[in-house]
Amino acid sequence: MKSVIAENLVKTYRNGEVIALNGLSLDVEEGTVLGVLGPNGSGKTTTVRILATLLKPDSGSATVAGIDVIKNPEKVRELIGLSGQYAAVDETLTGWDNLVMFGRLYHLGRQSSIDRANELLERFDLVEAARRPIKTYSGGMRRRLDLAASLIVKPKILFLDEPTTGLDPRGRQDMWGVIQELVKGGVTLLLTTQYLEEADQLADEIAVIDRGTVIARGTSDALKKQVGGERLEITVENADVAATQEIVAKISGHATHTDLRTISAPVLNGSKDLMDALRAMDEAKIHPLDIGLKRPSLDDVFLSLTGHIAEETVQETVKKKRGGKK
Amino acid sequence: MKYAINDAVVITKRQLLQLARVPEVLVFSTIQPVMFVLLFRFVFGGSISTGQPGGYVQLLMPGIFVQTVAFTLASTAIGLAEDMKKGLIDRFRSLPISRGAVIFGRTFGDALLNILVLVVMACAGFAVGWRPTSGIFHTSMAFLFLFMFGYALSWIGILVGLSVKEARTVQSVGFLVTFPLTFLSNAFAPTTGMPKILQYFAEWNPVSTMVAACRQLFGLKNQFGATANSWPSQHPLQTSLLYMVILMVVFIPLSIRKYKNYSN
Numbered sequence: 193m194k195s196v197i198a199e200n201l202v203k204t205y206r207n208g209e210v211i212a213l214n215g216l217s218l219d220v221e222e223g224t225v226l227g228v229l230g231p232n233g234s235g236k237t238t239t240v241r242i243l244a245t246l247l248k249p250d251s252g253s254a255t256v257a258g259i260d261v262i263k264n265p266e267k268v269r270e271l272i273g274l275s276g277q278y279a280a281v282d283e284t285l286t287g288w289d290n291l292v293m294f295g296r297l298y299h300l301g302r303q304s305s306i307d308r309a310n311e312l313l314e315r316f317d318l319v320e321a322a323r324r325p326i327k328t329y330s331g332g333m334r335r336r337l338d339l340a341a342s343l344i345v346k347p348k349i350l351f352l353d354e355p356t357t358g359l360d361p362r363g364r365q366d367m368w369g370v371i372q373e374l375v376k377g378g379v380t381l382l383l384t385t386q387y388l389e390e391a392d393q394l395a396d397e398i399a400v401i402d403r404g405t406v407i408a409r410g411t412s413d414a415l416k417k418q419v420g421g422e423r424l425e426i427t428v429e430n431a432d433v434a435a436t437q438e439i440v441a442k443i444s445g446h447a448t449h450t451d452l453r454t455i456s457a458p459v460l461n462g463s464k465d466l467m468d469a470l471r472a473m474d475e476a477k478i479h480p481l482d483i484g485l486k487r488p489s490l491d492d493v494f495l496s497l498t499g500h501i502a503e504e505t506v507q508e509t510v511k512k513k514r515g516g517k518k
Numbered sequence: 519m520k521y522a523i524n525d526a527v528v529i530t531k532r533q534l535l536q537l538a539r540v541p542e543v544l545v546f547s548t549i550q551p552v553m554f555v556l557l558f559r560f561v562f563g564g565s566i567s568t569g570q571p572g573g574y575v576q577l578l579m580p581g582i583f584v585q586t587v588a589f590t591l592a593s594t595a596i597g598l599a600e601d602m603k604k605g606l607i608d609r610f611r612s613l614p615i616s617r618g619a620v621i622f623g624r625t626f627g628d629a630l631l632n633i634l635v636l637v638v639m640a641c642a643g644f645a646v647g648w649r650p651t652s653g654i655f656h657t658s659m660a661f662l663f664l665f666m667f668g669y670a671l672s673w674i675g676i677l678v679g680l681s682v683k684e685a686r687t688v689q690s691v692g693f694l695v696t697f698p699l700t701f702l703s704n705a706f707a708p709t710t711g712m713p714k715i716l717q718y719f720a721e722w723n724p725v726s727t728m729v730a731a732c733r734q735l736f737g738l739k740n741q742f743g744a745t746a747n748s749w750p751s752q753h754p755l756q757t758s759l760l761y762m763v764i765l766m767v768v769f770i771p772l773s774i775r776k777y778k779n780y781s782n
Contacts, residue, residue: 244612269614280605284536293535296528297613299521325539341609 195349195380196220201252203238212238214404220382225375227395228384235404236384240353244274256349273342276353281326287337288322294341312340332363352383356390368393388491402498416488424465425456427482439472522616529623548638551586559646579648580732581705584725587632587668588700592692594628594675599685621777625672632668636661652737660735667728670762673769680776705729721748724761730754
């Protein structure tokens with residue numbers, strides 16, 4: 193069963209001059225994690241805002257747990273949790289204050305709100321900071337509290353918009369741990385990110401989006417295959433470069449690529465080709481400094497799909513007015 | 519919606535909790551009006567003769583009360599604009615709460631803050647010689663008027679707060695609007711000295727009608743008004759009530775609509 197379905201979403205701003213979404217479609221299978229991967233301005237946040245009922249699309253449709261987000265937003269809000277760069281908490285209040293307040297807004301009773309707040313603070317390792325204003329929290333603590341606030345009623349479907357953007361490596365690791373715990377608990381998760389590594393780590397399936405539309409989707413492995421299979425990569429001393437090129441070319445049957453002392457080429461048979469290469473080099477008395485099979489990274493995926501790297505900040509797509517100004 | 523009231527109350531409580539957590543806000547929002555009371559009382563009080571028993575401070579206090587509640591417009595707008603910018607409004611909107619709760623809750627919170635500020639000011643005024651002479655009932659009516667006026671202006675603040683991108687913009691615009699409005703009035707000095715055209719403006723100015731209404735309710739002759747013999751200066755109570763009703767009838771639906779359509 194699909195928990196989230198978006199079909200042909202279109203959203204434009206400034207009377208159609210800026211196209212945020214250009215016919216975006218995606219879906220998330222119940223109990224799985226979909227990573228929506230794309231650079232800034234590609235439409236990730238707009239997608240999340242539409243699915244979380246904060247924004248109405250110009251056209252297209254979307255359902256969450258089978259409920260139409262446009263026709264029945266109140267019902268959808270009871271089922272989802274939302275957290276990320278654009279959801280927030282009250283910074284002047286303490287972590288405890290915030291969670292109790294949100295509990296009350298989810299219509300839990302006073303005591304249940306307090307119990308739930310304590311439970312979540314414990315779970316997200318925020319007990320010590322519970323009575324301090326959010327202002328004094330680190331970036332990672334703040335995100336954890338934000339996430340906790342979206343989990344008050346144990347939503348079955350969760351939207352996380354760039355949950356680790358701006359966090360230091362330690363904060364990111366912690367957040368990943370927390371998210372992985374959630375996923376084990378069976379929640380359906382739609383997660384946006386500009387970090388390829390993050391999608392690789394957390395998502396069952398990845399939708400790569402660029403300029404308001406999905407340009408590729410599949411598992412991390414499938415996407416990597418789409419870009420090309422494994423490459424044999426050998427680094428040798430300068431004197432051995434020419435001989436190694438010959439060996440690699442013979443095994444691969446494709447043109448080799450040489451970068452300083454590193455020779456690489458696509459191979460079909462993976463570890464068998466690697467063994468052959470090792471044997472051939474041994475016979476030729478060449479000692480590799482480094483040898484291995486390299487699978488394409490998601491960076492390679494993005495580059496080959498979009499022609500630009502993911503970290504790049506892409507200007508919003510501006511549709512040219514026909515005829516222009518007179 | 520059975521939860522609508524609960525939701526609004528939670529939002530209101532949040533604002534009061536903010537005051538408890540950051541008491542500086544309350545301190546600074548009361549220091550300014552108290553400072554005005556003292557400055558005007560001791561700077562102008564000595565040189566403006568009123569012939570009124572008790573002197574200038576009697577006429578001054580209603581002016582400062584009205585000026586202070588008029589600032590509610592800006593404070594509501596600033597508070598809301600900040601919540602919008604920080605994404606808190608988005609979070610509220612992603613919750614299953616009734617749509618009006620967030621903005622009604624904020625106006626209630628600001629109204630409660632106004633009560634506190636009015637009490638502090640009344641004490642400050644009392645300390646420097648202000649004495650209402652009209653008895654409990656009329657004095658309470660005056661404070662009810664002030665409270666209502668602040669509440670009505672709060673709704674303009676909601677619309678402004680939903681319309682701007684930056685809280686700082688609101689702050690400057692707030693001053694640009696509030697200062698001329700409060701000074702082009704009978705709040706601090708007689709309107710008789712103004713050019714004729716400004717006199718008319720001053721007399722129709724809601725701040726003037728409110729000040730005149732409060733003076734009347736506190737048992738004073740409104741010596742700073744009634745020069746052009748306009749209807750508002752003759753009937754300050756009715757005019758003020760009318761203004762408040764108009765403000766609420768116009769701005770509450772506009773604000774609710776703006777909040778609902780914010781998603782487009």
